Amino acid sequence: MTMKQSVSLPAEPTQARRFGKTRTAQSTALLEDYVELIADLLAINGEARPVDIARRLGVSHPTAVKSINRLKREGLATARPYRGVFLTEAGQALADKVRSRHRIVVDVLTVIGVPRDAAEADAEGIEHHVSEATLRAFSRFLKLGS
Amino acid sequence: MTMKQSVSLPAEPTQARRFGKTRTAQSTALLEDYVELIADLLAINGEARPVDIARRLGVSHPTAVKSINRLKREGLATARPYRGVFLTEAGQALADKVRSRHRIVVDVLTVIGVPRDAAEADAEGIEHHVSEATLRAFSRFLKLGS
DNA sequence: TGCTGAATATAGCCTTGGCTTTATTTCGGT
DNA sequence: ACCGAAATAAAGCCAAGGCTATATTCAGCA
Numbered sequence: 001m002t003m004k005q006s007v008s009l010p011a012e013p014t015q016a017r018r019f020g021k022t023r024t025a026q027s028t029a030l031l032e033d034y035v036e037l038i039a040d041l042l043a044i045n046g047e048a049r050p051v052d053i054a055r056r057l058g059v060s061h062p063t064a065v066k067s068i069n070r071l072k073r074e075g076l077a078t079a080r081p082y083r084g085v086f087l088t089e090a091g092q093a094l095a096d097k098v099r100s101r102h103r104i105v106v107d108v109l110t111v112i113g114v115p116r117d118a119a120e121a122d123a124e125g126i127e128h129h130v131s132e133a134t135l136r137a138f139s140r141f142l143k144l145g146s
Numbered sequence: 147m148t149m150k151q152s153v154s155l156p157a158e159p160t161q162a163r164r165f166g167k168t169r170t171a172q173s174t175a176l177l178e179d180y181v182e183l184i185a186d187l188l189a190i191n192g193e194a195r196p197v198d199i200a201r202r203l204g205v206s207h208p209t210a211v212k213s214i215n216r217l218k219r220e221g222l223a224t225a226r227p228y229r230g231v232f233l234t235e236a237g238q239a240l241a242d243k244v245r246s247r248h249r250i251v252v253d254v255l256t257v258i259g260v261p262r263d264a265a266e267a268d269a270e271g272i273e274h275h276v277s278e279a280t281l282r283a284f285s286r287f288l289k290l291g292s
Numbered sequence: 293t294g295c296t297g298a299a300t301a302t303a304g305c306c307t308t309g310g311c312t313t314t315a316t317t318t319c320g321g322t
Numbered sequence: 323a324c325c326g327a328a329a330t331a332a333a334g335c336c337a338a339g340g341c342t343a344t345a346t347t348c349a350g351c352a
Contacts, residue, residue: 007189009202010266016204019179022271023310026172030339033165043153051299056155058162063340065301070338082300082347108258109280112287118279120156125168129271133264134255141258169340176309197329209310211331216308228317228330294352301346310336317330322323 022129029128032098033057034067035076038085039095047084101135102127108138111145168275175274178244179203180213181222184231185241193230247281248273254284257291 009015037056041048054064068085071077076091087095105127109119130138155161183202187194200210214231217223222237233241251273255265276284 007186009186009190012201015202018267018270019202020204021267022175022179025271026175027338029168029172033168040153040155044155049299050301055158056161056165058166059339060341061300062302062342066339109283112254112283114280114283118277118283121164121167122275122277122280124164125171125275126272129268129275131264131268134260134268137255137258137260137264173308195329196331205309206311207330208312208332212309295349296351297349299346299348301344303344304342306339306341308338308340310338312335313333315330315332317328319328320326322325 025128030067031071031074031076032094032128033124034071035087035091035095036098036102038077038087039092039099042087048086049084053085098127101130104135104138104142105130107142111142171274176213177217177220177222178240178274179270180217181233181237181241182244182248184217184223184233185238185245188233194232195230199231244273247276250281250284250288251276253288257288 010018034053034057037053038048041052041056045052050064050068051061053068054061057064068077068079071085071091072079075088076094077085077087079085102123105123106119109123109126110116114122156164180199180203183199184194187198187202191198196210196214197207199214200207203210214223214225217231217237218225221234222240223231223233225231248269251269252265255269255272256262260268
């Protein structure tokens with residue numbers, strides 16, 4: 001049953017820009033996930049080893065190593081062979097930003113009434129697409145409720 | 147300045163599952179975007195041509211054609227050479243679902259206080275990561291405000 | 293101290309989703 | 323009716339992010 005609804009499209013360049021941004025976001029999402037996880041492992045264990053990173057991300061070791069190399073290329077992490085992985089200043093800053101954003105997203109979802117589990121799980125995907133403007137609105141929204 | 151915060155991680159299998167799901171979502175996101183756009187173009191113009199799809203998505207024509215072929219492989223669309231693209235039943239159903247979800251996400255963001263522009267733009271990325279449970283919570287939340 | 297098992301790294305392959313370049317087909321205007 | 327421009331399709335390239343299989347290095351323990 002196909003419901004007829006009024007349909008309108010954004011202006012072409014606007015729409016193209018949006019989709020482009022979404023694509024970019026997806027490419028940085030991976031980096032953000034790695035950086036956040038590495039920061040967590042460092043905070044908890046004092047070290048972040050590729051094998052742990054791989055297990056946490058549900059990925060094979062070589063895949064993790066490849067991504068870690070990309071982090072190094074991008075100046076977010078450092079690693080010497082057979083030592084653990086560490087974050088650069090930039091990496092640490094990114095991790096902090098990502099972690100705070102993650103918590104805000106989870107909190108907003110929770111306040112809205114999303115069950116804990118779903119909130120945590122969905123936030124993992126959602127957070128990478130939350131712009132600065134949206135993040136600010138989220139913060140204000142949370143402040144209202146408290 | 148690195149702020150110390152209490153950090154804890156989800157259980158390993160839980161976390162791996164979440165990341166895995168996020169990865170899967172990204173692979174279906176593209177299909178969803180195409181299907182939604184094709185539905186919109188069909189509704190507005192009566193036809194969806196590769197060149198328009200490409201322009202709207204901010205992508206080269208060949209890239210669009212490749213993705214359209216993938217849609218065909220997945221049974222979501224049909225297209226004969228030099229004719230436009232059409233949706234199958236499944237494709238139309240997906241388009242309907244995606245469009246309704248998109249509007250709900252935009253509405254929720256707006257109610258929270260996100261500016262129109264940012265809401266529309268961010269929803270483009272966010273919507274693909276909204277689970278059924280979260281979507282239900284969103285609906286309830288919107289109903290409350292009205 | 294040496295050896296074995298675990299961790300790490302490397303190599304090579306696949307798919308996806310971008311791109312450009314080139315060839316083909318369609319269609320509108322004279 | 324035709325011809326040239328625009329749309330479409332086809333071919334071939336690239337990077338990212340998966341994988342398995344194969345070295346290599348490390349580290350703990352007998």
